[in-house]
Amino acid sequence: MKKMTKIILVLLTILLLCTAVLLLWHYSPAKYHESDGTGSNETVRLAMAYGVITTPVLIAYEKGFFRDEGLNVIITGRYRSGKQAFDAMLAGEADISTPATTPVVLNSFKRHDYSIFVTYTTTYEGIKIIARKDRGITTASDLKGKKIALTRGTISQILIDSLLGYHKILPHEVTVINSSTQEMIEALTKGRVDAISTWEPYANQALTKLHGIGIQIPTSKVYRVAINLAAMNDFINTHPEILQKLIRALERSIQFINSNRREAQETAGRILDMNVDAIDIFWNDISFKISLDQLLIITMENEARWEIENSNKQIPNYLDFIYYDALVKVKPEAVTIFREAK
Numbered sequence: 024m025k026k027m028t029k030i031i032l033v034l035l036t037i038l039l040l041c042t043a044v045l046l047l048w049h050y051s052p053a054k055y056h057e058s059d060g061t062g063s064n065e066t067v068r069l070a071m072a073y074g075v076i077t078t079p080v081l082i083a084y085e086k087g088f089f090r091d092e093g094l095n096v097i098i099t100g101r102y103r104s105g106k107q108a109f110d111a112m113l114a115g116e117a118d119i120s121t122p123a124t125t126p127v128v129l130n131s132f133k134r135h136d137y138s139i140f141v142t143y144t145t146t147y148e149g150i151k152i153i154a155r156k157d158r159g160i161t162t163a164s165d166l167k168g169k170k171i172a173l174t175r176g177t178i179s180q181i182l183i184d185s186l187l188g189y190h191k192i193l194p195h196e197v198t199v200i201n202s203s204t205q206e207m208i209e210a211l212t213k214g215r216v217d218a219i220s221t222w223e224p225y226a227n228q229a230l231t232k233l234h235g236i237g238i239q240i241p242t243s244k245v246y247r248v249a250i251n252l253a254a255m256n257d258f259i260n261t262h263p264e265i266l267q268k269l270i271r272a273l274e275r276s277i278q279f280i281n282s283n284r285r286e287a288q289e290t291a292g293r294i295l296d297m298n299v300d301a302i303d304i305f306w307n308d309i310s311f312k313i314s315l316d317q318l319l320i321i322t323m324e325n326e327a328r329w330e331i332e333n334s335n336k337q338i339p340n341y342l343d344f345i346y347y348d349a350l351v352k353v354k355p356e357a358v359t360i361f362r363e364a365k
Contacts (some may be wrong), residue, residue: 029080032170033248034243036253037296041167046331047200048331049305050125053173054128058333060165064090064093064094065093065094065098065262065265065268066093066094066095066096066097066268067089067094067097067118067119067265068097068099068113068116068117068118068119069096069097069115069117069118069119069120069121070098070099070100070102070107070109070111070116070119070120070121070304070326071084071098071099071100071101071102071108071121071135072102072103072104072105072106072107072108072120072121072122073101073102073103073118073294073295074222074223074224074295075222075223075224075251075291075297075302076144076146076149076222076248076250076309077105077121077144077250077290077307077351078144078280078287078291078311079143079144079273079276079277080121080143080252080273080276081120081290081291081294081295082097082276082279082280082290082291083272083273083275083276084098084163084179085290085294086279086290088272088273088274088275088276088279089268089269089272091249091272091275092268092272093268094265094268094270094272098173099111099116099117100116100117103204103205103225104174104204104222104240105120105121105122105123105125105126105177105178105204105250106122106125106126106174106176106177108120108121108122109121109122109126109127109130109315110126112137112253112254112257113130113134113137114257114272115172115308118254118255118258119252119253119254119258119269120252120254121250121252121253122138122139122247122250122253122255122278122317123177123178123248123250123251124178124179124249124251124322124323124326125177125180125181125326126176126177127139127253127323127334127344128327128330128341129176129232129326129330131323131327131339131341131344132327132330132331132336132339134230135339135344136255136256136257137216137253137254137255137256137344138253138256138259138344138345139251139252139253139315139319139344139346140248140251140252140259140266140270140315140345140346140347140349141251141252141266141269141270141273141313141314141315141349141350142250142251142314142315142319143249143250143251143252143277143308143311143312143313144249144250144275144309144310144311144326145247145248145250145310145312145314146248146308146309146310147242147244147246147247147248147308148242148305148308148309149178149222149243149248149250149309150178150179150182150220150221150222150246151220151221151222151223151226151239151242152166152182152183152186152218152219152220152225152239152240152242153211153218153219153221153229153230153233153237153238153239153240154166154169154218154219154237154238154240155211155214155217155218155233155236155237155238156236156237156238157236158217158218159255160217160218160238161238161240161242162240162241163186163187163189163190163240163241163305164192166186166187166190166217166218166240167192167196167197168194168196168197169198169217169218170197170198170200170215170216170217170218171183171197171198171199171200171216171217171218171219171220172199172200172202172206172207172210172211172216172218172219172220172274173199173200173201173202173208173219173220173221174182174201174202174203174204174220174221175201178220178222178246178248179220179222180220180244181212181246181326181329182220182246183199183220184240184329185245185246186242186245186246189363190196197277202216202219203338204221204222204225205225205242207219207221207225207228207229208225208228211229211233212229212232212233212354218240222303223295223297223301223305223346224295226239226355227297227298227301238354244342246291246322247318247322249318249319249322251319252269252270252273254266254346256346259346266349267349267352267353268345269273269349270313270349270350270353270354271353273313274313274354275352277311277312277313278307280311281311284306285299288303288306288354300301312357313350313353313354313357314350314358314359315345315347315350315357315359315360316359316360317359317360317361320341320360320361321358322339323338323341323344327339327341337342342360342362345360347360
């Protein structure tokens with residue numbers, strides 16, 4: 024009897040060890056399965072910025088569209104900005120990230136080991152200026168002489184600079200404070216700053232906490248925000264088929280969003296902990312569409328000029344920071360960037 028008990032214990036120990044090894048192997052972030060048609064999935068590490076403007080990726084993940092393409096997408100972190108997500112990818116913590124153009128451009132002066140391979144959201148209202156009416160602010164011109172919180176190195180900084188220039192307000196005529204999204208909301212509600220530049224869901228959170236004394240300042244459509252998927256070039260070169268699958272999943276997600284508006288908004292609202300009615304208002308100003316268009320290049324070049332003002336840096340050729348092949352194979356008509364024919 025004792026001998027039998029020992030045998031059972033040994034077998035159970037072996038079983039537990041095998042299970043542990045299999046679990047570690049399955050969830051290892053460095054593991055890649057090459058799809059062989061037998062149902063195995065390819066693992067992709069995704070650094071994800073959570074916001075209304077990344078809804079197509081959120082929906083694709085939530086509805087299993089990535090999985091349907093044979094991808095095991097592992098979200099490596101819930102980032103508050105595309106810059107944070109992009110930085111995580113550059114640090115080797117992810118294969119794919121969800122940046123706007125700004126962090127892509129700012130890093131382009133010192134490295135060239137990554138590329139954008141698809142744009143999936145564009146909007147002229149991606150960044151909101153939320154201000155306090157009790158500080159005498161009702162229009163963008165009223166920002167002169169005020170304290171404004173923004174997040175440096177992101178589209179919130181680009182928008183403020185563009186908006187101030189459009190309204191002929193010089194940089195020294197405002198006080199700019201670098202701040203995280205949560206810090207700036209607190210600073211605005213407690214009156215330490217007069218206005219903030221941020222994205223959703225944080226703009227809506229700020230308006231709600233201001234209890235009627237907050238106002239959204241029109242931005243005069245001075246800057247188009249483009250939200251993209253970017254990848255490290257090593258990953259692109261070794262896994263080009265994964266990029267095509269990601270794009271197909273995004274295209275399916277966008278079709279779902281356009282056909283099921285309310286359900287998509289409710290899903291985004293639940294994930295982002297955001298009021299659906301607030302999402303609905305913003306929704307009308309967003310274009311969910313996969314593309315690689317010429318305005319993407321123009322925007323990157325303009326951001327580069329903004330960055331190198333009063334310096335001797337040269338603007339990189341941003342055609343070299345775009346990977347076209349995946350989108351060309353999935354939806355060639357969506358690529359409208361002017362480039363040399365091969």
